[in-house]
Amino acid sequence: MTLTVGVDVGGTKVLAGVVTPEGEVLATVRRPTPSQDVNDTARVIAEVVRELDEDYAIEAVGVGAAGWIDASRSVVLHAPNLAWRREPLRDRIQERVDLPVVVENDANAAAWAEYRFGAGRDQHHLLLITVGTGIGGGAVVNGEVYRGEFGMAAEFGHVRVVPDGHPCGCGASGCFEQYASGKALVRFAKERARDDRTGARTLLEMAGGDVDAIDGPMVTRAAQAGDTVSLASFSELGDWLGWGMADLVSAWDPRCIILGGGVAEAGDLLSIPARETYAKVTALRGRTEAAEVRMAALGNKAGLVGAADLARIR
């Protein structure tokens, strides 16, 4: 049995796991991401790989990173939420662990995992939108990860949706990520809570009465408890996502579009308004058949499972 390690490097945590050819995760290790220092990040990735390599016979390593990766799958060109700028990540890790390494965009890796083992197992054309702190995008076309000419295809989060809109970590402004991500959810909730403290009563209780202390998990918990402002913030987020999905379907025509990421784990709170808007817009555009919207099946392990599997077929 060929075992590989997948490492998911996000803005806050590094999650690594040993993965079988069937997509089963045998063991995981988790560390905080030292996001301000690129050498530290490579060191932490190498450490978690070596730790897993002690107990399992590892043959290759796949790293899923929240950034734009070059077409040779070795250099992180730019990471809006991490310190990497033209970072030769593959070589830096390879010299520390003495195993073959591939680097993949984290959402591409997650899309691959959902295609191979998750919500898109029966489909050959699918898109994945990960709704987390930011927005990630991945595309599987004809049963392969579609990376584009320069390795940056499917960066759905950085399509401009509002001219002169909210500034984005990528350097531009008005990006989809600023309206349909966890960050956007918190902004919507703060704006609404300032105007409507009564409707935000439950949410503000959780935040100790301080609007600025509101965070994403609080908005989810308050919405589950029926807090009006939190529910309205989810509706607003879902509406943006529904429009975004309809636009992506117009451009890509996949068989299914999968919603994943930490915020999507809020389930119906997000999927109901997103599906409603999506159905309305696709119907308006005269589409009699359009991609089915599905929720991701592999949760927060999708990135590491996909990266590990892509390392196997490198």
Ligand SMILES: [Zn+2]
């Ligand atoms: Zn952007």
